[in-house]
Amino acid sequence: MKEESLWYIFINASLINNFVLAYFLGICPFLGVSGKMETATKMGGAVTFVMLISSMCAYGIHALLVVLEAPYLQLISFIVVIAATVQLVEMFIKKMSLALFRALGIFLPLITTNCAILAVALFQTNKGYGFIESFVYALGAGAGFTLALVLMAGLREELELAAVPSVVKGTALTLLIAGILSLSFMGFAGLGS
Amino acid sequence: MSEHRPNKTVAAVSEGPTATDEFIKGLWRDNPVFVQVLGMCPTLAVSNTAGNALAMGLATAFVLLMSNILVSALRNFIPRQVRIASYILIIATFVTMVDYAIQAISVDLHKSLGAFISLIVVNCLILSRAEAFAAKNNVGKSMLDALGMGLGFTLGLFSLGAIREILGSGSLLGFALLPANFQPWIVMILPAGGFFTLAFLLLGINAWQHRPKNTTP
Numbered sequence: 001m002k003e004e005s006l007w008y009i010f011i012n013a014s015l016i017n018n019f020v021l022a023y024f025l026g027i028c029p030f031l032g033v034s035g036k037m038e039t040a041t042k043m044g045g046a047v048t049f050v051m052l053i054s055s056m057c058a059y060g061i062h063a064l065l066v067v068l069e070a071p072y073l074q075l076i077s078f079i080v081v082i083a084a085t086v087q088l089v090e091m092f093i094k095k096m097s098l099a100l101f102r103a104l105g106i107f108l109p110l111i112t113t114n115c116a117i118l119a120v121a122l123f124q125t126n127k128g129y130g131f132i133e134s135f136v137y138a139l140g141a142g143a144g145f146t147l148a149l150v151l152m153a154g155l156r157e158e159l160e161l162a163a164v165p166s167v168v169k170g171t172a173l174t175l176l177i178a179g180i181l182s183l184s185f186m187g188f189a190g191l192g193s
Numbered sequence: 194m195s196e197h198r199p200n201k202t203v204a205a206v207s208e209g210p211t212a213t214d215e216f217i218k219g220l221w222r223d224n225p226v227f228v229q230v231l232g233m234c235p236t237l238a239v240s241n242t243a244g245n246a247l248a249m250g251l252a253t254a255f256v257l258l259m260s261n262i263l264v265s266a267l268r269n270f271i272p273r274q275v276r277i278a279s280y281i282l283i284i285a286t287f288v289t290m291v292d293y294a295i296q297a298i299s300v301d302l303h304k305s306l307g308a309f310i311s312l313i314v315v316n317c318l319i320l321s322r323a324e325a326f327a328a329k330n331n332v333g334k335s336m337l338d339a340l341g342m343g344l345g346f347t348l349g350l351f352s353l354g355a356i357r358e359i360l361g362s363g364s365l366l367g368f369a370l371l372p373a374n375f376q377p378w379i380v381m382i383l384p385a386g387g388f389f390t391l392a393f394l395l396l397g398i399n400a401w402q403h404r405p406k407n408t409t410p
Contacts, residue, residue: 022384024238028317031233072293075311076285083278112281113315115234122308167403171230172395179388186383 006136009129013140016189019116020148021182026116030149031174039103040153041146046093046104048142050085050111051120055138057081058121059131078121079112086112116145151181215334219341225318226349226391227398232318236350237387239309243366246354247347248302252295252310254343256287257319261339264327271328280323281314288313318346356390357381 004012019025026047033043061077090108094101101108111117120141124134155177164173225231232253239249260283264271271279292310296303303310313319322342327335355365361381363371380386 024234024384024387025312027233027237028231031230072289075289075292075314076282079281079285079314080278083281109277110317112277113317113320115312115315118312118315119308122311126308167400168396170399172392172399175388175392175395179385179392182383182385182388183380186385 004133006133009133009136010140010143013137014144014147015185018144018148018185018188019119019141020145021178021185023119025119026114026145028110029114030145030152030178031171033104034149034152034174035156036103037150037153037157040149042100043104044142044146044149046089046108047111047114047117047145048139050082050089050114051117051138051142051145052135053085053088054078054082054117055120055124055134056131057085058125059129059134062125074125078118082117082121083112116141148181152177155181212334212337215337216341219338219343219345220348221345223342224345224349225342226346226353227395229318230395231321232316232346233391235309235312235316236353237384237391239306240350240354240357240387240390241361241382242358243351243354245302245305246350247366248295249306249309250343250347250350252291252306253313253316253319254340254347256284256291256313257322257343257346258336258339259287260284260319261322261327261335262332264323265330265332265335268328276328277320277324280320284319284323285314318342353387353390353394356394357386361386 013019017023020027020030029043029047034040058078058081061081062074065071065074065077086109089111090101093104093108120138124137127137129137152174156174159173159177168176219225223229226236235249235253240246260280263283264280267279288311291313292303295306295310322339326338330338359365359370360378363369363375363377378386381390
């Protein structure tokens with residue numbers, strides 16, 4: 001297998017193996033916060049930020065746990081770091097913009113339980129990425145998550161105006177669109193190889 | 194989706210739920226997969242075969258049961274401010290145990306489930322049961338609640354996995370089910386198939402709940 005270039009890692013994480021549409025990670029916020037374009041963009045930004053910080057911390061923690069020979073602590077320490085980062089972002093957003101804080105609502109603390117973030121930390125460790133590679137990987141994953149969220153929000157804003165049978169409305173419709181988006185993202189499969 | 198049946202829920206609360214109610218509600222009325230739409234990530238990702246779905250469902254149910262018991266037993270000792278962090282620590286401990294246990298039982302299974310075993314930690318279902326139920330009720334009730342929810346989750350996961358495996362590879366739990374000339378629907382085992390299957394299941398349940406009342410006997 002050839003050495004993965006940074007550019008390939010980015011494209012891989014954001015398009016080819018999009019975290020939402022190919023790995024099914026971070027589905028809860030994807031279904032929950034994708035109703036409005038503005039909230040979707042900000043949510044994507046917040047998630048990307050938490051991903052970057054936690055990915056850097058995860059790299060350090062992994063190195064430390066290897067030295068300590070305590071791999072069984074990996075999961076627990078990762079989740080603690082993520083929870084702490086989310087708390088930080090929450091305070092930051094509350095100070096910066098109260099309106100945004102209200103719009104994100106319950107989904108802000110729930111970033112802690114966004115599987116995409118923990119998955120970035122776990123995948124980069126499994127793949128044995130270095131510090132720079134991990135950073136790019138997290139950036140790509142965040143970009144991919146934001147892209148999926150924004151695409152979905154755009155589609156759902158349009159669908160508000162469409163005549164949809166009442167039985168299909170809600171989660172079922174969102175899942176159908178997600179399926180079609182997922183199909184179209186498969187078109188990226190050959191990219192970069 | 195709860196707004197469709199407000200009367201039922203109110204009635205259940207006013208009568209005071211019995212022990213059986215706590216168990217049954219997770220199986221159908223508040224089914225985590227079909228009604229609450231919680232824990233979607235593992236539901237969609239690991240349901241490409243029925244066997245994987247079953248293993249994932251049981252692993253989640255075990256973690257849910259253990260964490261509900263512990264959270265409920267410790268509910269008077271955990272300070273309110275740090276409760277979520279404490280719950281996550283409790284859950285992470287049990288998930289680590291399950292991770293190592295599955296690795297010991299079957300390396301193949303561990304490989305095919307991959308990182309999704311570790312990701313049970315962030316399954317919203319477990320945290321939401323700890324916060325919404327176990328933190329307010331005694332150990333016995335929490336245990337029944339966890340058992341019901343866990344089995345309901347397994348049931349939802351298994352039905353999704355079974356549909357996808359039958360249509361996507363013409364077999365169930367690895368045994369060939371459909372005739373050899375059946376052309377498998379490759380899309381069903383791809384990620385998109387997960388979204389479509391769940392969408393149509395939800396559609397069916399929606400349609401059933403909104404059926405015209407006078408036609409049913």
